[in-house]
Amino acid sequence: MKKLVLSILFLLSVSFLQAQSTDFKPQWFLGAKGGALLSSVSFTPSIGSSFALGTNCGLMARYISNKYMGLQFELLYEEKGWREPQNNHNRVLHYLSLPFVTHITFGKKAARGFFNVGPEVSYLLKEDGLLYQAEFPQHEPVVNKFDYGIVGGLGFEIRTKVGIYQLEARYYFGIGNIYGNSATAAFNLSSNQNIAINFAILFGL
Numbered sequence: 001m002k003k004l005v006l007s008i009l010f011l012l013s014v015s016f017l018q019a020q021s022t023d024f025k026p027q028w029f030l031g032a033k034g035g036a037l038l039s040s041v042s043f044t045p046s047i048g049s050s051f052a053l054g055t056n057c058g059l060m061a062r063y064i065s066n067k068y069m070g071l072q073f074e075l076l077y078e079e080k081g082w083r084e085p086q087n088n089h090n091r092v093l094h095y096l097s098l099p100f101v102t103h104i105t106f107g108k109k110a111a112r113g114f115f116n117v118g119p120e121v122s123y124l125l126k127e128d129g130l131l132y133q134a135e136f137p138q139h140e141p142v143v144n145k146f147d148y149g150i151v152g153g154l155g156f157e158i159r160t161k162v163g164i165y166q167l168e169a170r171y172y173f174g175i176g177n178i179y180g181n182s183a184t185a186a187f188n189l190s191s192n193q194n195i196a197i198n199f200a201i202l203f204g205l
Contacts, residue, residue: 027070029062029164031202039080039194041178043187047138048086054079056196062103072103072116080192081129084138091129093142093178093192097122099151110159115152120172122147122192137186142178147192149174164202171195 034057040049058076065071076099081092101118124145131139155168174192181188 027064028205029064029202030205031060031062031164031200033058033060033074033076033198033200035196035198037078037080037194037196039082039192041080041082041138042174042189042191042193043138044189045187047084047136049082049084049138052081052083052090052092054081054092056097056198058097060200060202062202064103067108068105070103072099072101072118074099074101078122078194078196080194087136089129089131089139091127091138093127094125095122095147096125101151101153105157112157112159114155114157114166114168116155116168116170117152118150120149120151124178137179138190140179143180144176144178147174147176147178149176149192153196163204164200166200166202168198168200169195170198 034055037054037056038051039054040051043049056076056078058074060072060074062072063070076097078095078097079092080095081090083090097120099118099120101116104115106113124142124147127142130141133139149172151170151172153168153170155166157164157166172192172194177190178192179185179187179190
């Protein structure tokens with residue numbers, strides 16, 4: 001899986017470099033984003049968990065190298081986690097996340113579609129919902145505070161003289177595990193998964 005992810009990122013980087021245009025003046029944009037986040041953790045063996053509703057917000061910078069492609073950097077606060085309906089229990093994981101994505105736009109008019117894809121790394125700031133019950137290992141503290149994965153999103157934006165207004169739906173596929181996955185560990189898999197719906201405003205520099 002890791003080799004596949006690295007290969008995809010390499011191809012995207014090559015495509016980005018090849019798409020450079022000598023007759024286009026590069027542009028920088030700065031802005032902010034925020035919205036709702038539906039998150040869960042894929043556990044193996046399963047614990048019967050479901051999606052939890054949280055929020056995310058943060059800052060973003062976009063570098064446009066030609067008419068249709070650029071790079072986007074983000075610094076986000078994200079509330080991830082999961083719900084256990086059968087135990088009437090919610091777990092909230094507070095992350096500081098750094099997505100780094102290739103930004104591809106479609107269309108030439110003020111209203112455009114776009115596609116974002118790239119890696120994301122996160123660090124766990126704190127966690128809520130610790131119960132320390134031996135029969136529920138998922139209620140123990142997270143072992144791996146660093147998390148990493150791939151994000152991909154589709155969206156729609158409107159460009160005005162004042163700024164860029166956009167709406168995006170994004171999926172995060174976690175590659176790392178929040179708990180250990182050794183032969184004696186409780187879980188073979190414990191990876192973050194989430195869907196975010198965000199509204200953003202960007203201003204040109």
